[in-house]
């Protein structure tokens with residue numbers, strides 16, 4: 001049958017059975033758009049273009065009451081709800097000549113056409129386009145489930161004496177694809193204030209009859225199933241289309257809210273879907289899709305932190321109490337240039353990363369109410385560079401893999417074209433997130449004259465100090481020279497002195513009172529004993545024995561610096577002691593320093609140790 005005839009026959013059948021199609025809408029067909037709604041005259045906004053009564057629907061509910069296919073009712077418990085729907089649709093295709101839905105089935109994409117959902121990627125030439133993608137991973141998982149549905153379904157049909165010759169794997173895949181690409185949610189059918197769901201069957205005398213199903217004992221997950229709504233599924237998708245779906249008792253209506261000119265295609269809107277959702281479900285992708293996203297799976301946090309979180313965040317664990325990678329996979333949205341990345345990143349991801357950062361710093365676990373606010377305005381603000389870095393480190397290998405396995409080949413068919421759009425969308429989204437996170441971190445490497453929080457390298461720290469008190473920096477460097485043999489910081493770094501010098505520089509700057517002290521330092525006021533004399537120390541953090549032992553070694557350096565310096569030198573300040581070194585410089589470096597790619601001259605980058613300064617005084 002020609003496509004246009006099938007479309008007309010579908011329209012007639014729909015109307016005969018109580019369906020409504022606006023007089024300005026026709027069911028049209030072109031090779032490019034397939035079946036679609038076409039405006040035969042202008043349509044104003046707020047027009048209901050199509051209404052379908054529930055009597056037309058096809059779902060697993062029909063299978064449960066169809067006297068021609070008792071196998072489904074008899075094996076209800078053995079089949080998954082989803083699988084019953086697939087097998088029932090196959091049965092309607094196989095016996096379409098006497099199916100109630102014949103006109104609908106004739107106007108569906110037929111099993112022999114080229115489907116582009118990844119489930120149909122059989123040819124290695126096509127599969128290479130999915131290499132290293134999340135879609136490939138998801139598809140392989142789903143395919144395994146479908147193969148199991150198929151094998152057990154065919155077995156059950158055979159046991160029931162059904163001839164399964166025509167129930168091929170390809171027909172099964174067709175049924176899956178029809179459901180994933182055009183079904184609606186069972187919410188459309190949910191009865192209001194009743195335990196009875198309504199479905200319909202054809203009696204042996206050919207009459208359609210309503211059947212009430214008592215679903216009060218049906219598990220909740222079996223009440224969420226896909227439903228085919230003939231004609232309501234004709235509209236193609238457009239992100240910008242403004243469309244309302246109305247679920248009235250017994251009917252489902254589609255209303256468009258755009259001005260449609262004569263001759264235009266009238267689009268539906270399937271919702272703000274990412275390209276992987278569109279690709280997996282519908283077999284197409286949208287170039288530059290604003291709703292696109294990439295998946296990020298967090299590595300399991302340390303066991304001790306997991307133990308804490310088991311009580312507060314049980315949702316991140318499997319029933320057996322193991323960390324669930326699936327539940328800690330987050331979708332990172334594509335970014336617009338105006339987006340502030342920390343306002344867009346998923347809040348649960350920020351929350352988890354905050355727990356990890358705090359745990360790494362030995363801080364006790366505390367429940368964080370509003371992670372986004374904490375990171376944007378609260379105590380978590382200083383961890384944004386760490387969090388940014390953790391995300392970049394998770395995304396960068398994914399980007400690298402996708403880039404390095406993208407085939408350098410001509411696109412030969414529709415499957416490959418869709419896969420390439422998806423792939424490029426993934427690469428663009430990864431690049432946008434990585435560069436926004438890097439930019440944000442770099443923006444903290446601000447010039448030394450500016451106040452406010454910032455990240456500094458050791459040189460940056462000395463530069464800030466120099467701008468305030470050059471003589472003290474020279475004094476500091478003189479001491480350093482006396483132990484390292486040079487005051488050139490680059491040479492000191494090459495010789496492995498960077499960590500020690502950074503600790504001592506932070507302590508010295510604290511002595512000068514030039515910077516805002518982090519709150520973990522400023523809360524513990526201490527004194528130190530020197531030859532029976534008590535010296536007031538600046539506030540220091542509480543430290544453990546190991547940190548104190550390291551600080552005692554650093555104190556030997558301070559003593560050597562002091563020995564080679566003049567009276568009045570900062571190295572001779574009476575406040576230097578192991579508690580002070582460990583509780584200020586040591587803690588600061590432990591809590592607020594990390595390696596980061598820092599721009600060098602001529603646009604190059606190098607990995608450098610940076611420390612977070614909370615502000616200049």
Ligand SMILES: C[S@@+](CC[C@H](N)C(=O)[O-])C[C@H]1O[C@@H](n2cnc3c(N)ncnc32)[C@H](O)[C@@H]1O
Pocket residue numbers: 033034035036107108109181182233234235236237238281282283284
């Ligand atoms: C609900 S059906 C729409 C009717 C369909 N055109 C047909 O011929 O029956 C969804 C399918 O239409 C196609 N489709 C819908 N919107 C599309 C779009 N924006 N770009 C490409 N294909 C689209 C895809 O093949 C998708 O699986």
